[in-house]
Amino acid sequence: MPRLNRERPHRALLAGLALATLIVGAPAARADDVGSMAGSPSGSQSGRGLTTLRQRGFARLAMSNEPPWAVIRADGSIGGAGPDLVRAVFRRMGIDDVRGVVSSYGAMIPGLMAGRSDLIDSGMFMTPGRCMAVAYSQPDLCDREALIMQHKGRPGPRSYRDVAADPNLLIGVPAGGSEERLALTAGVPPARIVPVPDGPSGMIMLETGRIQIYSLPAMSGRHLLDLWGTRRFDLIPADGTPVMCAGAAFSRDATDLRDAYDRALAALQANGDYARLLTRYGFDPALSLHRTRADLCAAPQPTAGPRP
């Protein structure tokens, strides 16, 4: 599921290496600006402008398996709200084919920087920190935080603050993600916060009593309940949490492509295709209406800013 700032040890390492890549990558990017590199390895991998993509005929979309945001099927084909939306936007831009580059979550930004993909759309929430590393489109998929717990037939906690108040509750959070910060801010002591590697693991931890509450974005929670059955579990919105938005992320040297994407996205929002597509996956198209990249990238969010 989408996370803000995952910082498991190897992810921190990835971030460091990504930075190194960015630095050593700078000369190659400049060379590409000269425009004389077509055909050379450096030219072909750095050339990610709109013209290059039109000539090539397809875009390479980096994504990890985060249903329903992004889905990788058994045969390797891709789907989910993010990739389907990307496909629709690119079709409008005159690029008919979008090919998936299946990555682990932590490898998507390094891959984008190294020219292994043209964009990321995998429910990766916008944060000021990420906005500095990549060029985001306008927000496309937004969601609220939610809590899952076993169905007990009596009222349980409704917010992170409620979890903090009950010393018997252990809360699972996507490892190092925004939920951890939300829980800490609400006063849950670190000893009662348990990192969860992935959705199915979180559900098993709930079933076996390793945790009592599992917090995650509502859409990810709904997908898990579809698999596990809604009778045994409750999914409730977490009170007092902000709306998070993901967007398509481009390389910072491909802002022309990003801008073209924004224009096409706006057109889809205007003609209603956007709403139809999101509704099909259960997303609320209204959530993104009054939110902009400028707001989401500008200031550190009160609950989940970049870490030092």
Added chain:
Amino acid sequence: MTATLIDLAVSMGRGLAITAWLTMGGCALALACAFLFGLGRVSERRAVRAISIGYIELFRGTSVFVQIFWLYYALPAFGILLSPMVSGIVALGLNVGAYGAEIVRSAVGAVGRDQAEASTALNLTRWQSLRYIILPQAVPRMIPVFGNNAVELLKATAIVSLISLSDITFQAQQFRIRTGQTIMPFIVTLLLYFMLYLLILHGVRRAERAYALPSGNRPS
């Protein structure tokens, strides 16, 4: 249920092919590097020794995680764009090859000095001595340890999900996320790795027999 089983079979089959290719390619490269740099390590030329030591220490001293990352994500900045499979094979091969080089060095060192001196006394060149006298005695010592390294390489292949290769482990993880089922993909994963392990073991046994040192007399 049937659909789920088909999903499992298809995805794990695809993962198995990736893991098997990585293991075979990685082992082949590791073997070549092991001999090249293991013998370079004991070369009479200073420069060759220095290069070999540099290679061995660089790749033993940094994790395969960092190496695969550099090959796949950082090299493109220098104009070298390797495919995911080639990146995976090169990273695993170079990493395990560094350990293999030390095995070659120590196995060659374990052959008595008297063998090299007898070779000199019989006026063999250094290459002839290596090829006909030293290596035939050193290789049987290397094979079991090479076998361990091959198994380590097999297990290290799980790292390639980092570079968009969907190996066995990655496919099992994707299957879990798609279906919510945990036990079944983990059983299949376990069996597949163990099967590959047995294949390596079998290969090592055969190689051990093929290169065994003679003992006792043989009919002429």
Added chain:
Amino acid sequence: MQPLIRIAGLSKSYGSSRILDNLSLDIPAGQKVALIGPSGSGKTTILRILMTLESIDSGQVEIGGARLFDETATGPAYVAERRLRPIRAQVGMVFQHFGLFPHLTVERNIVLPQILNRVASEPEARRKAMELLDLMGLADKAAHYPDRLSGGQKQRVAIARALALQPRVMLFDEPTSALDPLRVNEVLQVLHAVARTTDMTMLLVTHEMSFARNFADRVLFFDHGRIVEDGPPDAVFDTPRDPRTQAFLRLSSQGE
């Protein structure tokens, strides 16, 4: 006549102990020389230098007129490998611990060096090997691997292997000292036969005094890296001049 082997001003130390001390020695072609003396007196080191197995601190060695060492900034160093190989081709060596190749049969031990040195074709090399094994009384062991042979048999194979390359100089480094005393004679007999039937130049380091006397035309007594006695066997053994030689021979005869 030019001596076949010329050793001039040879010195070598291991740390603070001096193994060879400014040693000079000429050996004419065809001479059978026995090198005797206490352990650590430098006898074996001389053989190993002639076989190009040992570095030196100063001095020069010539075999058949060709120099083994170049003078460099850091002292004498062996000449380049490509110049060394023709010199080595004239020298053969038999070691105390045999140095047989355990992964090759007895026959192959003798055949392979001939082929690699291009001195014989495969069939010629095999014929030669069988001839020599016959001479050594080991024809029935041709297909055996060395680990099935006794020490005496191994040493005879080693001698056959060295002889197969037909060197001008043969070096024997204590060829019987690693053997079961019961097996010493079979090797000595072979050595004696070879010495009598060829005009090869031979250097033998040994502690077998009576054999040294029978085998050699010339006996050198070493002590502390120097030659302190040099003469025909009768003179050295019967009327040694140096007190160190006298003391050593007295002790050796007690041991026998």
